[in-house]
Amino acid sequence: MSLLLWSLLVLEIVVFVLFYIFLIDLIVIGHDFATTGPAINRLAEIIERHGKQDGIFFDLGSSRGVLVFRLQSRCLQLTSTGVDGSAFRIFLSRIMFLWPGRRATFLKADVLDVDISRADVVYMYLGTWMMAGLEEKLRHEMKPGAIAVTNTQFLPTWEPAQTVIVHPEKPEFEKMFVYIQT
Numbered sequence: 106m107s108l109l110l111w112s113l114l115v116l117e118i119v120v121f122v123l124f125y126i127f128l129i130d131l132i133v134i135g136h137d138f139a140t141t142g143p144a145i146n147r148l149a150e151i152i153e154r155h156g157k158q159d160g161i162f163f164d165l166g167s168s169r170g171v172l173v174f175r176l177q178s179r180c181l182q183l184t185s186t187g188v189d190g191s192a193f194r195i196f197l198s199r200i201m202f203l204w205p206g207r208r209a210t211f212l213k214a215d216v217l218d219v220d221i222s223r224a225d226v227v228y229m230y231l232g233t234w235m236m237a238g239l240e241e242k243l244r245h246e247m248k249p250g251a252i253a254v255t256n257t258q259f260l261p262t263w264e265p266a267q268t269v270i271v272h273p274e275k276p277e278f279e280k281m282f283v284y285i286q287t
């Protein structure tokens with residue numbers, strides 16, 4: 106068999122294996138709705154309005170790193186860390202950040218276990234059931250002046266400093282809540 110045929114066969118096997126890992130990851134770890142482009146633009150505006158565009162950004166529950174990648178196109182000076190419980194999603198994030206000129210750190214961990222004390226901005230697009238635990242963590246660990254932004258869900262007892270409607274035609278979809286640590 107020629108080298109070309111061997112290469113095609115190997116490529117086919119790699120794609121096949123990755124596809125099945127992708128499916129198993131979705132079934133085992135669960136959904137990973139991604140923040141949409143308009144919401145990423147609003148997040149960038151929030152970051153800029155609060156003067157954090159050259160700060161330290163954490164995406165708690167970063168999935169395959171797409172939000173971190175796209176946000177960096179808007180906020181070039183951000184130092185970003187993505188955290189996800191899925192080893193496969195973290196692997197794909199690291200692959201994407203092999204892109205020339207791109208740098209970010211990706212950690213496979215539970216979002217409740219990472220140290221966010223250096224963060225200037227913490228972003229979360231996570232399930233309702235996680236909000237109480239996250240609120241306690243954010244209040245405990247974030248430094249004064251740091252901001253937390255939640256997408257769709259809100260922190261149960263913390264009054265947001267700002268609420269941002271991303272899609273006026275569908276106001277509840279991707280509504281964002283901004284919290285400022287005192």
Ligand SMILES: C[S@@+](CC[C@H](N)C(=O)[O-])C[C@H]1O[C@@H](n2cnc3c(N)ncnc32)[C@H](O)[C@@H]1O
Nearest residue numbers: 137138139140166167168172189190215216230
């Ligand atoms: C809805 S997706 C959000 C992806 C990305 N942040 C975005 O906005 O496009 C949520 C991600 O959080 C991850 N996740 C959920 N609970 C987690 C936990 N306790 N620790 C770490 N990651 C978690 C899931 O694996 C999933 O990839």
